Amino acid sequence: MINPTLAELATYPFVRLEEKRRELLEAGVDVIDFGKGDPNEPTDPMIRQALVEALPERSPYPLAAGLPELREAVARWCGTRFGVPLDADTEVVPTYGSKEAIFSLAEVVDTGGKVVAYGEPAYPVYERGALFAGARVRTLPLLRENDFLPDLDALGDDIALVWVNYPHNPTGAPAPLAFYERLTERARELDFWIASDEAYTELWFDEPPVSALQVADRSRVIVFQTLSKRSSMTGYRSGFVAAPPEVIAALKAYRPTVGTAPQEFVQRASVVAWNDERHVEETRARYAAKRDVIIPAIEACGWEIVASRATMYLWVIAPDGTVDRLLERGVLVSPGDFFGPSGAGYIRFALVPTLDECRRAAEILRSL
Numbered sequence: 001m002i003n004p005t006l007a008e009l010a011t012y013p014f015v016r017l018e019e020k021r022r023e024l025l026e027a028g029v030d031v032i033d034f035g036k037g038d039p040n041e042p043t044d045p046m047i048r049q050a051l052v053e054a055l056p057e058r059s060p061y062p063l064a065a066g067l068p069e070l071r072e073a074v075a076r077w078c079g080t081r082f083g084v085p086l087d088a089d090t091e092v093v094p095t096y097g098s099k100e101a102i103f104s105l106a107e108v109v110d111t112g113g114k115v116v117a118y119g120e121p122a123y124p125v126y127e128r129g130a131l132f133a134g135a136r137v138r139t140l141p142l143l144r145e146n147d148f149l150p151d152l153d154a155l156g157d158d159i160a161l162v163w164v165n166y167p168h169n170p171t172g173a174p175a176p177l178a179f180y181e182r183l184t185e186r187a188r189e190l191d192f193w194i195a196s197d198e199a200y201t202e203l204w205f206d207e208p209p210v211s212a213l214q215v216a217d218r219s220r221v222i223v224f225q226t227l228s229k230r231s232s233m234t235g236y237r238s239g240f241v242a243a244p245p246e247v248i249a250a251l252k253a254y255r256p257t258v259g260t261a262p263q264e265f266v267q268r269a270s271v272v273a274w275n276d277e278r279h280v281e282e283t284r285a286r287y288a289a290k291r292d293v294i295i296p297a298i299e300a301c302g303w304e305i306v307a308s309r310a311t312m313y314l315w316v317i318a319p320d321g322t323v324d325r326l327l328e329r330g331v332l333v334s335p336g337d338f339f340g341p342s343g344a345g346y347i348r349f350a351l352v353p354t355l356d357e358c359r360r361a362a363e364i365l366r367s368l
């Protein structure tokens, strides 16, 4: 028998996109893929070099606590980027990218028959992790009229954990600090943990987004960060959790059982990545150039771009059938309802193709 939770899950949406892409390629279509959010940007040579130099003759099992120099680099980065003084030993643990840590959080904190809540449309992993942990789940609709923020007054006292993700995938909406302050107030009143997935805080275009770590009282705040998008390092699998000592101690106890500590050579390359902002500025400039090419072409189609102030995504209101119309011309985008029912009527462009491909896609859009 297979675990019924697994058997009942629909195919992971991006697996469906990948299948579509393969079919098109096999049919000889030159696909420009705005589907999955996997950066095509090169990893900075300095980071790659650090990885090569760190490759030892023998690589032992990495420890769950991670290398002290990585935890210190992370704490320093949170200090300079968000003005938050983290203790490298008690408030940080490195993770294997952020997805695995997001997935397993509901097994680490006590959900005790209560509910794991998450905004919707959403990255699918909050829900899946909660279901595999046997928790109940509840969606919080993220609507345009509320700036894609959940209604915090609607939260009840049966909640164990609330997931937030700003800047938000798929809408690209940021959250102001006042939202996080109000969320912590509600967490104190109703006694829940806040899990903040901050994978996209470094991909911004007007002003740098804030972190949930910046609230006055971060005793209930668990933050997930990653080098995947910031430093175009998806394949390296390197991120961290920043959280109160109680949660970090629990993660250090849980994680050796799962075996998800990043390889030490990856950790050493990660130190170089967290210590450098120049390559991140260059990455932002590359995404900005792609936006400048694609946004006018989308607008020329008469479609409306909503939110989309940060992240690598454009969240677009487009007529029914647009995904298929674009596919016929070799342009692959994600249907908004991949991310939940509130995504119906939208499509998502992940600005991962090269600038040249974006120019070609812009021409295709203008010819629709």
Ligand SMILES: Cc1ncc(COP(=O)(O)O)c(C=O)c1O
Pocket (backbone or CB within 6 Å): 037, 096, 097, 098, 099, 100, 102, 123, 165, 169, 197, 199, 225, 226, 227, 228, 234, 238, 239
């Ligand atoms: C919202 C969000 N969170 C987390 C992740 C996980 O990224 P990683 O595991 O590479 O850190 C992704 C990846 O696409 C994402 O979109």
